[in-house]
Amino acid sequence: MSEKKGKEEKTKKGFGNLSRRDFLKDAGLVIGGTTVGSMAFTSGAQAQHKSEADKTSETLAQCSEDTITIELTVNGGKYRLRVEPNWSLRQLLRDETGLTSPKDWCGGVGACGSCTVIMNGRPVLSCLTLACECDGAVIETAEGIAKEKHPIIDSYIKWNAFQCGYCTPGFVTSAKALLDRNPDPTEADVRDALGGNLCRCGTYQQHPKAVLEAAQVLKGAKS
Ligand code: FES
Ligand code: FES
Numbered sequence: 653m654s655e656k657k658g659k660e661e662k663t664k665k666g667f668g669n670l671s672r673r674d675f676l677k678d679a680g681l682v683i684g685g686t687t688v689g690s691m692a693f694t695s696g697a698q699a700q701h702k703s704e705a706d707k708t709s710e711t712l713a714q715c716s717e718d719t720i721t722i723e724l725t726v727n728g729g730k731y732r733l734r735v736e737p738n739w740s741l742r743q744l745l746r747d748e749t750g751l752t753s754p755k756d757w758c759g760g761v762g763a764c765g766s767c768t769v770i771m772n773g774r775p776v777l778s779c780l781t782l783a784c785e786c787d788g789a790v791i792e793t794a795e796g797i798a799k800e801k802h803p804i805i806d807s808y809i810k811w812n813a814f815q816c817g818y819c820t821p822g823f824v825t826s827a828k829a830l831l832d833r834n835p836d837p838t839e840a841d842v843r844d845a846l847g848g849n850l851c852r853c854g855t856y857q858q859h860p861k862a863v864l865e866a867a868q869v870l871k872g873a874k875s
Contacts, residue, residue, distance in 0.1 A: 715784040722787040726751065727796030735783040742767045742778035744786070745793060753794035753821035754778045757850070765849035768822040769793050775829040777848075794821035797828050803869035804828055804862070811862040815853035823849045827863045837867060 715737045723732050726749055733748050742754045758764035760779035767779040770792040798805050804827050807813075814820040823846060830837055830845035837845070842860045 715782055717784075720784055720787075722784065724786050724789045724791060726791045727793060727799060733783075737782070737784055739783040740779050741769070741771070741776075741781040741783050741786055741791075744783040745769065745778060745791070751793050751795050755818055755821060757818065757852075763850075764819070764822070765826065766819050766822040768825045768849065770825055770829045770832075773829070773832065775826045775845075792825070792828070794824050797824055802828060802866070803873075804831065804866040807862040807866040807869065811858045811865065813855055813858035813862040814851075815855055819849060819851045819853075823851070823859060827859070827866070830863070831867055831870060835867060835870060837863070839864065 717737065719734050719736055721732060721734050723730065725731070726745065731749060733744065735744060735748075740760065742756065742760070745751045745754050754769055755766035756779060757766040758779075760767070762777050762780045765777065767777055768775050769778045770776075771778075771781065771786070771789050773790075804824055808820065808824060813823070826846050826849055827842070830842065834841060839860045842863045846859055846863075
């Protein structure tokens with residue numbers, strides 16, 4: 653065997669034998685290197701980059717185990733679940749907790765917003781969130797929003813802000829997250845907050861009306 657051929661075979665064999673854990677460890681090194689490489693600005697930015705790099709390393713270390721057990725709160729209920737490192741949060745919610753409101757329209761590439769859930773107060777795409785990153789997280793899905801009888805549900809019904817309803821859980825969670833952080837949004841705020849959600853039935857005109865009315869109902873309930 654020639655030296656060149658021997659080298660090629662060794663390289664191929666090396667990749668073939670690479671375990672998921674080794675791969676993630678290597679990926680962590682690459683990501684860490686990239687982050688450190690971008691630390692060329694102010695000291696504040698450096699500190700922020702460093703803490704993000706630390707967080708990324710922690711996440712990758714956690715996600716590099718074959719399976720791990722995480723604890724999280726979903727719609728007020730406590731869960732302790734074993735997760736595979738390649739599971740998405742969407743998969744975890746649908747398959748392990750039976751909450752099927754996070755949908756998949758775009759094939760899980762972060763393009764449609766139909767899988768949106770609220771995680772620690774912020775709307776996130778559950779198809780692009782690794783389940784192993786969610787230890788200790790507080791998650792809210794459309795089921796939880798309906799269960800707490802949030803006015804956004806009635807206003808969506810009143811304004812016919814859906815047709816087939818497939819995209820609706822994603823819109824409702826994005827809208828609820830907006831109202832949690834901004835109880836008095838403008839129409840532009842609503843359009844901005846829902847900008848990542850797509851609807852193939854084309855109900856876009858109705859969403860701002862529904863969300864603005866829910867804001868009014870919430871304000872009335874508080875006054
Ligand atoms: S399934 Fe489309 S953004 Fe998540
Ligand atoms: S209501 Fe059908 S996809 Fe939005």
